[in-house]
Amino acid sequence: MNRLILHAKRLLAAWTDRPLRSGAVVGGRYRLDEPLGIGSYGLTYRATDLLSGRPAALKQAKPSKGEAARELLRREAAMLERLDHPAIPRALSLLEERGQLYLASELAPGETLEDLLFEHGRTFTETEALRLVRSLADIVGHVHDRGCVHLDVRIPNVMFNGEFEAHTSAAQVGFASGDSEAHTSAAQVGFASGEFEAHTSAAQVGFASGEFEAHTSAAQVGFASGERLSLIDFGLARRIGEPPLAAAPASEDDRRNAPAEPASDLLDLGHLLLFLLYSSYVPEPGAPDRGWEDELEPAFDTRRLLRRLLGSKGPPLGGVPELLTELDRMLAARRAVQVRDDRHR
Numbered sequence: 001m002n003r004l005i006l007h008a009k010r011l012l013a014a015w016t017d018r019p020l021r022s023g024a025v026v027g028g029r030y031r032l033d034e035p036l037g038i039g040s041y042g043l044t045y046r047a048t049d050l051l052s053g054r055p056a057a058l059k060q061a062k063p064s065k066g067e068a069a070r071e072l073l074r075r076e077a078a079m080l081e082r083l084d085h086p087a088i089p090r091a092l093s094l095l096e097e098r099g100q101l102y103l104a105s106e107l108a109p110g111e112t113l114e115d116l117l118f119e120h121g122r123t124f125t126e127t128e129a130l131r132l133v134r135s136l137a138d139i140v141g142h143v144h145d146r147g148c149v150h151l152d153v154r155i156p157n158v159m160f161n162g163e164f165e166a167h168t169s170a171a172q173v174g175f176a177s178g179d180s181e182a183h184t185s186a187a188q189v190g191f192a193s194g195e196f197e198a199h200t201s202a203a204q205v206g207f208a209s210g211e212f213e214a215h216t217s218a219a220q221v222g223f224a225s226g227e228r229l230s231l232i233d234f235g236l237a238r239r240i241g242e243p244p245l246a247a248a249p250a251s252e253d254d255r256r257n258a259p260a261e262p263a264s265d266l267l268d269l270g271h272l273l274l275f276l277l278y279s280s281y282v283p284e285p286g287a288p289d290r291g292w293e294d295e296l297e298p299a300f301d302t303r304r305l306l307r308r309l310l311g312s313k314g315p316p317l318g319g320v321p322e323l324l325t326e327l328d329r330m331l332a333a334r335r336a337v338q339v340r341d342d343r344h345r
C-alpha cells in the first residue's frame, strides 16, 4: 500500500514538474527555447530575453517542492546579487507569474566540464589541468572575497567555452596563451568578449523585482578572447559561516549541510583537479583500484598540492590566495622547463 502511495506521489510530482512548452513567454520577457535540466529544486530552461535579444537561463522553482524551492531560488538570486565577476552569470530578474517563481540570469556559453570530459572525451595534461584549476580558483576566490562559499564546485557546474576538438590541447583553446598573461587577472577567465557585449550591463536590462543593484558591466573589466570558463549554479551557495538552510531537509543532500567554509570549496577544487587528471588515465584492463597517487603518478608538487587540497597529508591550504600562489609557482616552474627544453631542441 505504501509503495502504491509513493508511486502515486511520484507520478503527481512528475506531472506537476513537467517543463513548460518551448515558445512560452514568461513575464512578458523571456521566451523559453528548450529545457536545460531538472535539478532537485528547479527546472532550468534556455531562454531568449526578448528585451535585449540575448540568450538567458531561466530557472523555475520546482512546483512540487512548494515554498522550499521558492525560498532556495530567492536565496540564489540574493547570492548572485552579492557577486560581480565576469565569469559568473549575472542575475537579470526574479519574477513571479501565475504562482510560479523564476530567476533569469545570463546564459553561460559553452558546455559543462562534465560533458566535455565524458561526452567529448577531452583529455587534460597535468599542466592544462593545473591551469584550468588556477582559472577556476580565481573565480572561487571572488566568491570568498564577497563573504560567500559556492559549495558545489563540480564539473557539471563549470562551463567551458572554446573552439575545441575532442583532443585539442588547452593551449589551442586559450588556456596557455602566454601563461603570464593567462593567469594575471580573474577578468581574463570570463566569457568571450562577444558574449559580453551581448550582455552589456545589468543596469541596462533592468531587474524586474527591483531587488538587485546594477552590476558593473562585464565589458568594462576586459577579456582576453579565448579564455572562457564560468562558474554556474549558486543554488547551494551560502554566506561564510551560515548554518545549513532550514528549507533543505538534512537527509536530502549532504552538500546542503556542508560547512559553509572556504575549505569546502578548496576540497571541491581538489576533487575537480583529480577529475581532470583522470581524463588522461587509461587503466590496465582488469587492474585493481590502486588509488589516485599510484594510478596518476602526478609530479611531486602536484601530488603535494592534491594531498593538501584533499586533506590527506600536509598542512591544509589557508584559502584561495595561498592556492593561487602555489599554482603560480608550479606553473612558473613548468614554464621554465618548457623554455629550457625549447632551447635545447
Ligand SMILES: Nc1ncnc2c1ncn2[C@@H]1O[C@H](COP(=O)(O)OP(=O)(O)OP(=O)(O)O)[C@@H](O)[C@H]1O
Residues within 6 Å of the ligand: 036, 037, 038, 039, 040, 041, 042, 043, 044, 057, 059, 089, 105, 106, 107, 108, 109, 112, 156, 159, 232, 233, 235
Ligand atoms: N546560467 C547558466 N548558463 C548556462 N547553463 C546553465 C545555467 N544555469 C544552469 N544551466 C544548465 O542547466 C542545467 C540545469 O541546471 P540547474 O542548476 O538548474 O540544475 P542541476 O545542476 O541539474 O541540479 P541541482 O540544482 O539539483 O544541482 C545544467 O545542465 C546547467 O548546465
